[in-house]
Amino acid sequence: MSLTERDLCNICKQNEASSTFIWCIDCEVSLCMDCEKHHKTSVASKDHKTIITEDYHKLPSFMKETSNLCKDHDRKYELYCTGHASACCSECTSDKHNHCQDMKRLSEIFRNIKSSDSVPLLDKDLKDLGEKFEQIIEYLHNSITTNKNQKIQIFKEIKSVRKSIDDNLDKLESQILDELESKHSMIQSKMEDLVQQVEQRAKQIGHLQEDFSKMTQYATEWQTYVGLREIEKASSQEIKYMEDLESKGNMDKNNLHVNISSALQSILTDVKSFGDISIKIQPYSSNATGDEVQHSVPKFPNIEQIKPTFLNTLKFPEGQKYLMMKLLVLDDGKFLALENHQKSLMLFGSDGYCWRNVVKFTQDDFPFNFCNISNNIVAVSLYYKHQVILVDIEKNKTIETIDISGACWDISCYGQTLAISLSDDAKIIILNLKDKSREVLEAVQLTHLVLFEENIYCTACSTDEVFCYTVTGEHLWTVQNSDIVMPEGIAVDMNGFVYIASVGNNSIMQLSPDGKSHKTVLNEEDGVIYPKAFDINRKAGLMIVSSQTNYCTQEAFVYNI
Numbered sequence: 045m046s047l048t049e050r051d052l053c054n055i056c057k058q059n060e061a062s063s064t065f066i067w068c069i070d071c072e073v074s075l076c077m078d079c080e081k082h083h084k085t086s087v088a089s090k091d092h093k094t095i096i097t098e099d100y101h102k103l104p105s106f107m108k109e110t111s112n113l114c115k116d117h118d119r120k121y122e123l124y125c126t127g128h129a130s131a132c133c134s135e136c137t138s139d140k141h142n143h144c145q146d147m148k149r150l151s152e153i154f155r156n157i158k159s160s161d162s163v164p165l166l167d168k169d170l171k172d173l174g175e176k177f178e179q180i181i182e183y184l185h186n187s188i189t190t191n192k193n194q195k196i197q198i199f200k201e202i203k204s205v206r207k208s209i210d211d212n213l214d215k216l217e218s219q220i221l222d223e224l225e226s227k228h229s230m231i232q233s234k235m236e237d238l239v240q241q242v243e244q245r246a247k248q249i250g251h252l253q254e255d256f257s258k259m260t261q262y263a264t265e266w267q268t269y270v271g272l273r274e275i276e277k278a279s280s281q282e283i284k285y286m287e288d289l290e291s292k293g294n295m296d297k298n299n300l301h302v303n304i305s306s307a308l309q310s311i312l313t314d315v316k317s318f319g320d321i322s323i324k325i326q327p328y329s330s331n332a333t334g335d336e337v338q339h340s341v342p343k344f345p346n347i348e349q350i351k352p353t354f355l356n357t358l359k360f361p362e363g364q365k366y367l368m369m370k371l372l373v374l375d376d377g378k379f380l381a382l383e384n385h386q387k388s389l390m391l392f393g394s395d396g397y398c399w400r401n402v403v404k405f406t407q408d409d410f411p412f413n414f415c416n417i418s419n420n421i422v423a424v425s426l427y428y429k430h431q432v433i434l435v436d437i438e439k440n441k442t443i444e445t446i447d448i449s450g451a452c453w454d455i456s457c458y459g460q461t462l463a464i465s466l467s468d469d470a471k472i473i474i475l476n477l478k479d480k481s482r483e484v485l486e487a488v489q490l491t492h493l494v495l496f497e498e499n500i501y502c503t504a505c506s507t508d509e510v511f512c513y514t515v516t517g518e519h520l521w522t523v524q525n526s527d528i529v530m531p532e533g534i535a536v537d538m539n540g541f542v543y544i545a546s547v548g549n550n551s552i553m554q555l556s557p558d559g560k561s562h563k564t565v566l567n568e569e570d571g572v573i574y575p576k577a578f579d580i581n582r583k584a585g586l587m588i589v590s591s592q593t594n595y596c597t598q599e600a601f602v603y604n605i
Contacts, residue, residue, distance in 0.1 A: 052074060056076060065096070066095070066097065067095050068083065070089070071089065075094075080094065114133035119133035122149065123137060125141050125147055127145075127146055202319070208378075227300065249282055252278055252279060255275060259271040347554060347562075347563055350565070352605050353605075354601065356396050357396055358599075358602070359392075360398065364385075366596065367384040368590050368592075369384045370413050370577050372588075373580065373581035373586045373587070374416060375416070375584055376584070377394035377584050379394075379396075379602075380402070380414070380422060382414055387411070389401065389414070389422075389424070391437060396602065403440060408428055410426060412452065413453070415462075416457065417434065420438045421443070422435050427467070428451070430447065430449070432445075432462070433446070446480070450467070450473075453466060454490070454493050458496055460478050461474060461475070461476060462476075472513075485515075485516075487513065490502040490511070491503045494535055499520065500515060503534045505531060508529055508531065510528060510531055510534070520559075521558065527546070527549070527564065528562075529549045531544045532545050532547050535579055535587070536582070541554055541557060545576065546575075551564050551567040552566040553565070571591055573592065575591065577597065588600055588602050
C-alpha cells in the first residue's frame with residue numbers, strides 16, 4: 045500500500061485534506077476520526093496501538109514495509125521460529141513449522157525491547173560509526189591538503205634545484221667568458237703591436253724606394269756609388285727583420301679554441317631525467333571491533349624514537365683556517381656560515397661545497413648571529429652598531445637596516461616575528477617585520493634563543509640553564525641538570541623537541557616540549573667537540589653541528605632528523 049493510499053480512511057474511504065488520520069499498528073489500516081472512535085470501542089480492537097499517520101510516515105520505508113500480518117494467511121504474527129529466523133502466524137505452524145522445536149511467542153521476544161540493553165548499545169555503535177566516518181572524511185580531506193602541499197613543496201624544490209643549476213652554470217659561463225675575453229685581448233694587443241711595427245717597417249721601405257728612384261735620376265756617379273751602398277745596407281736590415289719575424293715565431297697564428305668540460309657535456313647525454321616522482325604508501329590503521337570504534341590518530345614520536353642520521357659534512361676551502369660562529373640551514377638544503385676570521389657570510393651548496401662569500405663585514409660591525417627570514421633573506425645582528433640588517437643572499441647585498449635600542453646579541457625568526465636579545469639589558473625585543481611594531485620582554489641574562497610558534501626557548505651558559513617563555517613574557521619552565529653543561533646554541537624541530545648544544549661536555553642534548561625529559565643525541569663518539577655553531581631547519585628536516593678545537597672549526601656535520 046503506497047503512502048498516498050494510506051492517507052485516507054480504509055474503512056469509509058473518506059479522504060479530506062483537513063482531516064487527521066490515525067494509523068492502527070495492529071490492523072495496519074488508516075482511520076478517519078469517526079472510524080477511529082468505533083475502532084476504540086470495538087471489543088476486538090480496543091487494545092490496539094495507534095499513532096497519527098503523519099508520525100507513521102516518518103518511519104523509514106523498510107520499517108513501514110515490515111508488516112505484522114502473515115502474507116500467506118493474512119493473520120497476525122504470534123510466534124517466532126528461531127531455526128528459520130522468521131515470524132509465524134497460527135496457521136504457519138502447521139503448514140511450514142510443524143517439526144520446528146524452538147518456537148517462541150513474539151510477545152516474549154518483544155517484551156521491554158525498547159528499554160533493553162540492545163537499544164543504547166546500538167545507539168552508541170551508530171554514534172561511534174558516525175564519528176568514525178566524520179574522522180575518516182576529515183582524514184581524507186587532510187590527505188588531499190597534504191598532497192597538495194607536497195606538490196607545492198616538490199614544485200618549489202624542483203625549481204630551487206633548477207635555479208641552483210642555472211646559477212652555477214651562469215657562474216661557470218661568466219668565468220669562461222672572462223677567460224675568453226682576457227686571452228683574446230692578449231692576442232689582439234700583441235697582434236696590433238706587431239702590425240704597427242710591420243707598417244712602420246713598410247714605410248721605411250717606401251722611403252728607400254723613393255730615395256732610390258731620385259738617385260738614379262739626379263745623382264752623380266760618386267753619389268750613386270755611395271747611395272747604392274747605403275740603400276743596400278738599409279734594405280739588408282729590413283730583410284733581417286723580416287727573417288726574424290718568421291724565425292722567432294712572431295708570424296705564427298694564434299687560434300682561439302675551447303674545450304667544453306666533459307662533465308658538462310655529459311648532462312646532454314647521460315642525464316635522462318630531472319628525477320622521478322614516486323608515491324609512497326603510508327598505511328592507515330584503525331581498530332574497529334564489535335561495539336567499539338576507535339580512530340587511529342597520528343602520533344608524534346617520543347623522545348626515545350628520535351635519532352639523527354648522518355648525511356655529510358661541509359667542505360671548507362683549503363689553504364686557511366675558519367671559525368664558524370654560526371651555521372644556518374636554509375629551506376632548500378643549502379647552508380650559510382658566519383665566519384669570524386674573515387668576517388664574512390659564506391654560502392655552501394646542498395652538497396656541502398662552498399659556493400661563494402655573500403657579504404663581508406667590518407670589525408666595527410661585529411656580526412654576532414643570524415637567522416633565516418625566507419629562503420633568500422637572512423637577518424644578521426650587529427652587536428656594536430645596535431642594528432639588525434636584512435641580507436639578500438642571491439643579490440649579495442644588504443636590503444634593509446633596522447635600528448635597535450641596545451647591543452644586539454642573538455636573533456631568531458618565526459613567521460613574521462623576530463626575537464632579538466639585548467646583551468646589556470637582559471631584554472628580548474619582539475619585532476613585527478610587517479609594521480615594525482615592537483614589544484620589550486624582561487628576561488634572564490641569556491646566551492642564545494630560538495622562537496617557535498608562541499614560545500621563546502633560551503639558554504644561559506653561565507648558569508647551565510634552559511628556559512621557556514611565551515612571546516608575552518610568561519615563564520613556562522626551567523631545566524637545569526648535570527647533563528647540560530655550558531649550553532649555548534638552541535633549536536627546535538618540527539615536533540617541538542628542543543635541542544641544546546652543550547659545549548661543556550661536547551654533546552647535543554634533546555628536551556621534550558614540556559622540558560620534563562631529556563636525552564643525549566650526539567656526543568664525542570659522533571665527532572662532536574665544542575659544538576658552538578648549531579642549527580635545525582624544520583622545513584628541510586636537517587640539523588648541522590660544528591666541531592671546534594683551538595678556536596678553529598674542524599668539521600661541520602649534517603644530519604637528517
